[in-house]
Amino acid sequence: MSETNKPVSPAGDTLTATAAAPEENSSQERKRLLVIDGHSMAFRAFYALPADKFSTDTGQHTNAVYGFTSMLLVMIREHKPTHVAVAFDLDTPTFRDQEYSEYKGGRSKTPQEFHGQVDLIIKLMEAMRIPTISMDGFEADDIIATLATQGEAAGWDVLVVSGDRDAFQLITDSVTVLYPKKGISDIPPMDAAAVEAKYFVSPGHYSDLAALVGETADNLPGVPGVGPKTAAKWINQYGGLDGILENLDAIGGKVGDALRANVEEVKRNRRLNHLLRDMDLPVNLETMLLQQPDRDAIEELFDALQFNTLRKRLIDTFGGEEQVEDTEVHAPQHVVLTNEKELDDWLDSTNQLPVAVQLVTEQTTAGDDAVGLALVSPSAAAYVAFEGLDADAERRLAEWLEDLDAPKVIHDFKSAYKLLSVRGLELAGVVDDTAISAYLIQPDRRNYDLADLAQYHLKLSVASAATSGGGQLELSLGEDDVAAPAVAKAFASLELSEHFAGQLIERGANQLLAGLDLPLSWVLARMELDGIAVAVDKLDGLLDGFSTTINAASSEAFRIIGKEINLGSPKQLQTVLFDELELPKTKKIKTGYSTDADALNDLIAKTQHPFLVQLLAYRDASKLKQTVEGLKKSVAEDGRIHTTYAQTVAATGRLSSNNPNLQNIPVRSEEGRRIREVFIVGEGYETLLTADYSQIEMRIMAHLSGDEGLIQAFRQGEDLHRFVGAHIFGVAPEEVTSEMRAKVKAMSYGLVYGLSSFGLSKQLKISVDEARTLMKDYFARFGAVRDYLRGIVEQARKDGFTSTIEGRRRYLPDLNSDNRQLREMSERAALNAPIQGSAADIIKKAMLGVDAGLRAQKLSSRMLLQVHDELVLEVAPGERETVEKLVREQMAAAAELTVPLDVSVGVGSNWNEAGH
DNA sequence: TTGCACACGTA
DNA sequence: CGTACGTGTGCAAG
Structure with a gap:
């Protein structure tokens, strides 16, 4: 659409451009510039708030960011600046370092927890549309001094926020320094009177005083024996440092000697603490106009930082939801x-x-x-x-x-x-x-x-x-x-x-849209409208059975511990298990020690405590019960359950299912499968048919890595894990024990998720050494897999994204993060995304093929469910064979891999029977 | 009422 | 210290 034919209405009020400024009455009010020394305030905030209480669950500390933001919001609220800017120091040496190599020396290294927080603050400022300024070779103080000077010259009020006393030299009638007393909440304004009250000199002479007294923070020693009192006396007597230097000989006493012995140091101090006021800055004052924040960027950032109360405070500070009245862009008439x-x-x-x-x-x-x-x-x-x-x-x-x-x-x-x-x-x-x-x-x-x-x-x-x-x-x-x-x-x-x-x-994604996801959307809509039939009468029977188990398990559990607690409360369980029963500690979680099924099974192995057995039984049964209850509530008038597929939720390209989630209906346990039995073939149809890809992710791995060993395994149609086990353990396939097979299976799947040897050892309950050996042997036989996995991460780090076979991208900016936890999480996501995502592409393509085939052949059978690698169809009378053939063909043909796509099919009057 | 933490089901 | 999801419960915050 070009500018000329864009529909325009005279008074559209539902669309507004937000780049506009919020200031309505700045014309009659004096402009007021707030300039902040970024590093200095970030540090103050860092030390004011406990680092361990402010961190995201990826381990990024956020106390400085939080404190800085909070402080900034207070400043904006209290002082109502019209313009705001933040100045930062750079790591590079400044002219002061060149003049005096020990400048700011002796400072302890910045704490590890501070790392990354300044970058986050800069990002935040970007989101708030507040300019950040830094200049190579200069300190933030110089930038601030220059801005203060410019602001004053323009007739503005200037507020300088800095924890550095050198800023006092900037104070005038229109320049005020906000100097934090302690923490971030107490930042009183320092004007000329306040400086004079404290140091007995005018702000203009503060630098003279500091030069004489010295500044420990900057590693600038002053004249020995001269404190603020003496220095102030001299300054007032001789009208400043120049006067003192001219009258050096007139100053008597021991301190006079000390002064004469340290004249050069004093002169150096004065040169160093003099702030530049005439820097050539790349921005002008007007660009610092306080604007509405970029809401999306704020949302994104606050999500990442897990700031929730601050989000509200920020919105409040900027006038809630009210938008600017500016309307350059109008709704069409x-x-x-x-x-x-x-x-x-x-x-x-x-x-x-x-x-x-x-x-x-x-x-x-x-x-x-x-x-x-x-x-x-x-x-x-x-x-x-x-x-x-x-x-x-x-x-x-x-x-x-x-x-x-x-x-x-x-x-x-x-x-x-x-x-x-x-x-x-x-x-x-x-x-x-x-x-x-x-x-x-x-x-x-x-x-x-x-x-x-x-x-x-x-x-x-x-x-x-x-x-x-x-x-x-x-x-x-x-x-x-x-x-x-x-x-x-x-x-x-x-x-x-x-x-x-x-x-x-x-991005090469138009084919994904037009050829895959968009047409699939139609198929999904039909599936959702159709829904799957449910044997409603069976639900209550199941519910009763689970309730019985729950009651038995809980009363037995209460008898064992001699009291009644809420078995559904991890908190109460922790008290019973670790405080009262004094069982061994399990893995640590945020709120104490874990009581999850893994941990409980470990405890059973260690202690045989009967309470644990009952607890697990209770957990099992109540999970199943709640699943059934959820299903029961979801049955529609037509006796069917209509899930909703989310097509834009999973970052890998998978679908997800909700209201209810039909992609996590139990299947592994016997009782769980009873639940599958309530999903039945609908009236007028002959049977349910399920078709699933076997080991599709490993096949994709074989394809993408080009590993000859894996490819051979799949081409021979062998039991994959047995085949791999035989190679790793150096035995004949028939000699692979079920234990060996289980290990291999866990590892093969683990690889797709970026499993470490530590993780493998934990899952298989073997030593890390043994796990490491297992992985080594695996890669020794399937070297191309290792090369592929390495290459994937490397490539993604370079490109910033991974790609599936169909070109679906996942962006992973954190692959270059200096936060280890964040980076490693992204690395695992990078390993997984091409594989999980390619599998998702393939089954989506298969769904389109199946749907097209059903319609082309005018079949009445229909596709009902998708569970990542499985399709469930409702087969019309007489169509079973045709549909099975169609589904097998379409699923197998959905991708051309170097290995075959194996599809297994089952039929039955309910989902459990049709499964296999 | 809302949001977080935990636990657990699936692929 | 294994990816991708959704849901229910308890509990402390609002």
């Missing part, structure tokens, strides 16, 4: 289409250019219902309310919605498709789903709300409450309350779509 003619004309006028569609929904007891839609083309905007449309208009609308040749852009296609389908409308011809596009560009975002994306990518504010409605609101045709926000949203998605188009091509 829309027309309301009420009949066939208007619809027809409007749609014709779009000239086959993409039209953004935004549904307006209303909350009903049965869920959301679509009541209308906003349409925005590059040149026009419209709103259509469903109510009151005559039959012809309805037909014209339906025709357009399902027209494959009428290109549409939509945000969250799947939801819209489902909403429209309830009204008997089919949505087709969608060329972009901006939620999915955004996901492909940035797969690790927390949410893909349209308003957030518009803000983040376009700097466009879209009212977020656009689709509410809220029931009591009377809906009348063309009412702006309903239409305008929806139009604004549609406009935003059209803009986003265009914004993303280039980026998708740049």
